[in-house]
Amino acid sequence: MNCYLCDRVMTLQVTWRSIFFNEQGDVVCLRCQTEFERIKIGCPICSAVGDEKCLDCCKWENTEYAGLINSGRSLYRYNPAMKEYLHRYKFLQDVILSEVFVKVLQETLRNEKSVIVPIPMNEEKLKKRTFAQVDRLLDAAGIPYIHLLGKNEVGLGGKSKAERTALQDVFWWNGKPVPEKVLLFDDLYTTGSTLRLAAKVLKEKGAKEIKVVTLIRA
Amino acid sequence: MTQLEEFLTGRIWLRQFIPFSNEQVNQAILNGSITVRLGIVDGKQCTRCLEKSPEKIIPFYCDACQKICYYCRHCIKMGRISSCTELITWSLPTPLPLQSHSFNWTGNLTPLQQRASQEVQKSISQKKDHLIYAVCGAGKTELLFSPIFEALNKGLRVCLAAPRTDVVLELTPRLRAAFPNTVIHSLYGNAPEENGFAQLVIATTHQLYRFENAFDVMIVDEADAFPYSYDLALKRAVDKAKKKDAPTVYVSATPSKLLLKQVSQVSQIFKRFHGHPLPIPTFQSLWGYEKVFAKDQIPKKLVDWVDQKIEKHEPFLLFFPTIELIEQAIVLFKHKYPAIEAVHSQDEKRKEKVMKLRRGDIPGVLTSTILERGITVPNVQVAVIGADQSIFDAAALIQISGRVGRSSEYPDGEIIFFHNGITRQMDKAKKMIISYNGGL
Ligand SMILES: [Zn+2]
Numbered sequence: 094m095n096c097y098l099c100d101r102v103m104t105l106q107v108t109w110r111s112i113f114f115n116e117q118g119d120v121v122c123l124r125c126q127t128e129f130e131r132i133k134i135g136c137p138i139c140s141a142v143g144d145e146k147c148l149d150c151c152k153w154e155n156t157e158y159a160g161l162i163n164s165g166r167s168l169y170r171y172n173p174a175m176k177e178y179l180h181r182y183k184f185l186q187d188v189i190l191s192e193v194f195v196k197v198l199q200e201t202l203r204n205e206k207s208v209i210v211p212i213p214m215n216e217e218k219l220k221k222r223t224f225a226q227v228d229r230l231l232d233a234a235g236i237p238y239i240h241l242l243g244k245n246e247v248g249l250g251g252k253s254k255a256e257r258t259a260l261q262d263v264f265w266w267n268g269k270p271v272p273e274k275v276l277l278f279d280d281l282y283t284t285g286s287t288l289r290l291a292a293k294v295l296k297e298k299g300a301k302e303i304k305v306v307t308l309i310r311a
Numbered sequence: 312m313t314q315l316e317e318f319l320t321g322r323i324w325l326r327q328f329i330p331f332s333n334e335q336v337n338q339a340i341l342n343g344s345i346t347v348r349l350g351i352v353d354g355k356q357c358t359r360c361l362e363k364s365p366e367k368i369i370p371f372y373c374d375a376c377q378k379i380c381y382y383c384r385h386c387i388k389m390g391r392i393s394s395c396t397e398l399i400t401w402s403l404p405t406p407l408p409l410q411s412h413s414f415n416w417t418g419n420l421t422p423l424q425q426r427a428s429q430e431v432q433k434s435i436s437q438k439k440d441h442l443i444y445a446v447c448g449a450g451k452t453e454l455l456f457s458p459i460f461e462a463l464n465k466g467l468r469v470c471l472a473a474p475r476t477d478v479v480l481e482l483t484p485r486l487r488a489a490f491p492n493t494v495i496h497s498l499y500g501n502a503p504e505e506n507g508f509a510q511l512v513i514a515t516t517h518q519l520y521r522f523e524n525a526f527d528v529m530i531v532d533e534a535d536a537f538p539y540s541y542d543l544a545l546k547r548a549v550d551k552a553k554k555k556d557a558p559t560v561y562v563s564a565t566p567s568k569l570l571l572k573q574v575s576q577v578s579q580i581f582k583r584f585h586g587h588p589l590p591i592p593t594f595q596s597l598w599g600y601e602k603v604f605a606k607d608q609i610p611k612k613l614v615d616w617v618d619q620k621i622e623k624h625e626p627f628l629l630f631f632p633t634i635e636l637i638e639q640a641i642v643l644f645k646h647k648y649p650a651i652e653a654v655h656s657q658d659e660k661r662k663e664k665v666m667k668l669r670r671g672d673i674p675g676v677l678t679s680t681i682l683e684r685g686i687t688v689p690n691v692q693v694a695v696i697g698a699d700q701s702i703f704d705a706a707a708l709i710q711i712s713g714r715v716g717r718s719s720e721y722p723d724g725e726i727i728f729f730h731n732g733i734t735r736q737m738d739k740a741k742k743m744i745i746s747y748n749g750g751l
Pocket residue numbers: 096097098099100101121122123124125126
């Protein structure tokens with residue numbers, strides 16, 4: 094089999110796990126895997142560099158979004174390899190690349206007690222992209238999730254930060270019962286406003302504790 | 312010709328990315344001048360690149376169609392093709408372009424080049440495939456000038472395709488200088504947009520996926536591995552891009568046996584344009600070099616070789632079998648010789664580093680096989696580390712040896728194969744080079 098990212102032939106690694114548990118082999122070669130940078134320590138909300146709550150997350154605590162997110166983590170830094178990956182996955186629409194982070198997502202989310210809720214895509218954008226990139230990451234890893242939110246057409250791109258934070262109605266509740274413990278999952282944490290807007294809606298509808306997990310911290 | 316016609320003639324294009332208004336395209340579809348086709352057809356084959364292996368044609372749940380669609384990974388970098396994307400082609404025949412061409416080249420061909428040039432011209436006019444079997448540094452581009460000029464004057468559309476972008480970039484200015492009145496498009500990944508109808512197209516073989524039934528003459532440079540292995544896809548691209556009965560001219564320093572068998576018209580040039588013989592490789596054992604590198608050391612013989620080149624101020628290239636070994640070795644080399652650089656295929660600064668070597672700003676470069684063709688560094692000295700590894704087959708070794716002694720000021724130079732045991736491929740490469748030089 095060839096590496097999904099660099100297309101070089103990978104020597105098949107047969108381990109006892111692959112035989113007894115029929116565990117899926119890696120789809121990315123060792124060399125490409127080491128190009129990605131795992132986050133070991135960072136802000137307890139967003140995993141920004143540092144070992145305490147970052148400045149941005151502290152600032153959020155002085156707004157109406159204070160306390161919405163109870164804890165969180167991001168799994169990878171947005172380094173050149175990750176930028177390239179996201180470009181290929183999202184913009185070139187190479188859907189199969191949803192399998193690249195299967196193992197890490199399983200490790201992170203397999204024993205999760207909260208109900209996992211992916212950040213949804215706007216319907217129109219979904220039709221254009223042809224696949225929901227956040228859902229597909231979870232699907233590839235076999236992680237169960239439910240959708241509780243819908244997203245309006247207003248895109249966040251191009252708006253100033255003030256306008257962004259003013260966008261109250263980006264997400265709407267889809268009417269399904271909201272559990273007490275929710276884990277919001279997204280692909281990329283940039284400013285943190287998307288996740289807070291989503292968390293706000295869910296807390297208003299009954300969620301008591303909200304964790305966030307993102308694949309990448311920009 | 313309308314702009315839309317100029318753009319689309321001979322091309323196969325993703326409808327959603329065409330640089331014309333939807334209205335214009337719709338009208339052309341209605342009046343029958345544009346044909347629409349689906350991206351992946353029933354047999355799960357990509358309509359653009361003709362790929363059909365299940366590793367490359369991937370099923371997915373398509374939210375646009377709300378069903379399972381397929382997409383092609385093989386040509387995805389040119390915009391994803393899926394079952395539900397539309398490709399468009401111009402369905403009317405190409406009118407004879409009314410361009411006048413001029414030929415502006417004052418160089419001289421050697422008698423061997425001259426003869427090959429005439430032979431190619433004859434094959435093209437008889438619509439026969441042709442092979443130019445020429446050693447590295449024989450001056451193959453120049454001998455193509457006159458056959459290309461004749462074809463252009465006859466109103467034929469000509470394509471010069473090469474596997475790698477570097478070669479396209481090198482050829483383009485030379486052809487633009489030789490044919491100053493001709494509209495020439497130069498196509499490679501991320502190339503700037505070109506306008507009008509080009510009667511001469513210089514393109515990477517990859518870019519040929521975007522053509523269909525377009526060319527009256529197809530010239531394939533560096534057709535070395537044709538028609539084998541990964542080049543199968545490129546072979547398909549070449550066949551699809553040219554018109555059905557259009558002749559193909561293959562250019563190669565190391566043609567495969569099959570190509571030699573398939574093409575009956577062959578011009579051989581086993582002499583370099585400067586008339587000097589090809590440098591012959593020497594073999595030098597470098598036992599257990601991988602273990603030495605793993606112990607964070609550079610093998611002694613290699614250090615001696617590099618020291619010697621640096622002392623004489625001779626630029627050098629060190630070819631390595633794997634990227635992993637380059638990454639291991641460059642750290643050690645940098646420690647000893649800070650100015651040395653390494654390049655690999657995804658290196659954006661590749662061209663820059665080669666220029667530095669050419670200018671003498673850096674003493675040498677560690678490289679994978681990507682630099683084996685298309686670069687000329689005067690007085691360059693070359694060593695292959697691990698010449699016994701399977702990636703270095705005879706063709707690759709001949710190409711690498713061909714880097715040495717290309718310029719007439721420095722027709723000599725050293726080519727050395729460091730090895731862990733002499734392989735048949737090494738022997739074959741050496742024998743071939745000796746035979747090109749006229750001895751056996
Ligand atoms: Zn890889």
